[in-house]
Ligand SMILES: *[C@@H]1O[C@H](CO)[C@@H](O)[C@H](O)[C@H]1NC(C)=O
């Protein structure tokens with residue numbers, strides 16, 4: 001739908017009069033103006049925001065999460081460079097090449113190091129592996145940044161290779177070669193690494209970069225290595241046509257991005273080319289069942305999430321939705337920069353660049369379901385993340401007007417999902433429209449196994465390995481109309497009935513940014529309702545929520 005409001009808005013962000021007279025720099029604007037309409041808006045808005053962080057003196061972006069005393073940030077700088085190549089106005093190309101050169105200069109070059117071929121996180125940091133700055137995976141260095149940055153170099157070379165000088169092209173090829181070699185050091189379970197094929201988003205990127213770079217540099221071992229790794233990921237996917245890292249506002253977005261690269265940039269002799277489009281389609285079909293257009297959230301369960309309401313944190317899946325159904329229907333709010341996890345907006349230019357191709361792989365029936373709530377329905381599926389899952393996780397979800405419940409049953413070797421992070425693992429969650437915003441009731445992981453089933457108006461949680469010492473900690477959002485919560489009756493917009501074999505006298509505390517008994521999770525404040533088991537309890541701990549919109 002092209003409204004007048006949007007036309008004026010578009011004109012204002014393109015800085016051209018509403019009459020659409022050609023601008024003085026329309027010559028190079030041609031690439032961006034060929035993008036689909038929604039993607040042009042995503043591209044322009046994300047680039048305008050990123051421009052505000054660009055530090056020409058350094059040839060890097062300042063860290064866009066702010067609060068970093070003007071340190072710079074490598075990954076978003078690389079992503080921005082691709083946006084600059086696409087925009088190609090004034091000094092954009094020159095700046096892009098400068099950023100790329102800087103990022104590669106900061107790439108680790110010692111083959112003996114576990115972080116070989118990875119990119120430094122910020123140019124200010126000391127050398128990883130020195131006494132002052134010891135190697136600490138996912139902290140002083142992040143193994144996934146090889147994939148995040150090298151995939152973006154490939155997008156740059158594929159789409160805008162004609163703008164990149166031969167010197168920088170050759171540098172990028174060398175950088176890709178080293179990043180691929182270093183990524184080969186990664187073996188799940190060895191040296192604190194966790195890259196198993198089930199760790200979907202970096203696995204998809206690894207396979208792609210290796211397959212692409214091997215072909216580009218005529219290194220058939222590298223090509224085969226990528227193809228083999230891809231095959232392991234595909235085998236896992238084919239079990240139930242689901243990504244192992246299932247239903248994550250952020251990481252489903254990365255996985256779709258990587259699968260687009262599989263489908264777009266690899267030749268017919270690649271298993272990635274063969275399977276990428278189908279995997280994208282199946283993934284969107286699951287998203288279409290779980291996306292609640294009225295709540296603007298995907299229903300649970302979420303394997304990894306950076307918040308409890310997608311309208312309040314910026315998710316990468318929402319950036320794809322922006323391309324497909326437009327910003328207003330996605331969970332991105334108009335004042336985007338105010339959202340939590342906003343640094344991921346730096347992915348906007350690349351998602352916009354890839355969106356025309358991506359759109360060809362999303363079925364029309366899916367787009368319809370993303371646009372308009374299809375009515376009450378249930379969804380069942382399963383996902384599998386070996387070696388953490390002892391058996392596949394069974395997924396159930398129920399969506400009805402203004403409410404959703406999603407859950408998964410699992411038995412894992414860790415508490416908090418394969419990422420061992422209870423703050424991001426949300427295997428059982430209820431969301432609803434409180435009348436003011438989206439409310440949430442979510443189980444906080446304290447057990448390695450849970451039987452969790454969502455059904456109409458009900459969420460049933462059981463601990464197969466629970467004991468008298470087990471607890472059920474339930475995280476509940478804050479409410480505009482009830483600042484001081486003391487019981488379930490205070491929950492806004494939803495009547496909540498609790499039953500089961502727990503001691504019904506719960507502990508209740510607040511997790512606030514500025515006070516309270518507990519700490520916020522991913523910036524979200526919440527109430528913590530915790531149930532214990534009755535003294536001398538014997539049996540299987542169980543807690544059931546029966547809910548109804550008020
Ligand atoms: C167009 O792009 C070229 C580089 O490709 C650049 O030299 C030139 O300044 C750009 N023109 C404008 C008006 O931005």
Ligand SMILES: *[C@@H]1O[C@H](CO)[C@@H](O)[C@H](O)[C@H]1NC(C)=O
Nearest residue numbers: 104107109111171174175178
């Ligand atoms: C790639 O790694 C080699 C060591 O194997 C190093 O000499 C070279 O400088 C690295 N290249 C880049 C672009 O970082």
Ligand SMILES: *[C@@H]1O[C@H](CO)[C@@H](O)[C@H](O)[C@H]1NC(C)=O
Nearest residue numbers: 173213214215216217218219
């Ligand atoms: C790879 O092989 C092709 C075809 O034989 C050749 O044109 C190309 O220059 C080679 N590239 C490299 C980096 O060796």
Ligand SMILES: *[C@@H]1O[C@H](CO)[C@@H](O)[C@H](O)[C@H]1NC(C)=O
Nearest residue numbers: 217218219220221222223224
């Ligand atoms: C590929 O691997 C084989 C066996 O390890 C080795 O002999 C060969 O030199 C490798 N080729 C390249 C291009 O690295």
Ligand SMILES: *[C@@H]1O[C@H](CO)[C@@H](O)[C@H](O)[C@H]1NC(C)=O
Nearest residue numbers: 382391392393394395409410
């Ligand atoms: C998962 O669901 C399948 C199909 O309904 C069922 O056969 C299996 O027993 C379930 N597994 C668990 C662990 O609940």
Ligand SMILES: *[C@@H]1O[C@H](CO)[C@@H](O)[C@H](O)[C@H]1NC(C)=O
Nearest residue numbers: 390391411412413414448449
């Ligand atoms: C659940 O996982 C544990 C290991 O975490 C394992 O010992 C146990 O056998 C598993 N139970 C089932 C039913 O698979």
Ligand SMILES: *[C@@H]1O[C@H](CO)[C@@H](O)[C@H](O)[C@H]1NC(C)=O
Nearest residue numbers: 294401402433434435436549
């Ligand atoms: C859903 O929420 C909207 C907005 O608050 C409201 O207008 C509508 O009546 C609600 N529908 C149901 C079924 O509760």
Ligand SMILES: *[C@@H]1O[C@H](CO)[C@@H](O)[C@H](O)[C@H]1NC(C)=O
Nearest residue numbers: 451453458460461462542544
């Ligand atoms: C909840 O699930 C447990 C375990 O599957 C089951 O025994 C119990 O009957 C269920 N309770 C309700 C109210 O459905």
Ligand SMILES: *[C@@H]1O[C@H](CO)[C@@H](O)[C@H](O)[C@H]1NC(C)=O
Nearest residue numbers: 444473507511518519528530
């Ligand atoms: C919730 O409260 C319980 C009981 O006080 C506490 O042990 C637990 O750490 C709290 N959890 C969170 C996530 O705040």
Ligand SMILES: *[C@@H]1O[C@H](CO)[C@@H](O)[C@H](O)[C@H]1NC(C)=O
Nearest residue numbers: 503504505506533534535536
């Ligand atoms: C339930 O918890 C309350 C508060 O801690 C306690 O006073 C009571 O004895 C407990 N009841 C049982 C049966 O454990």
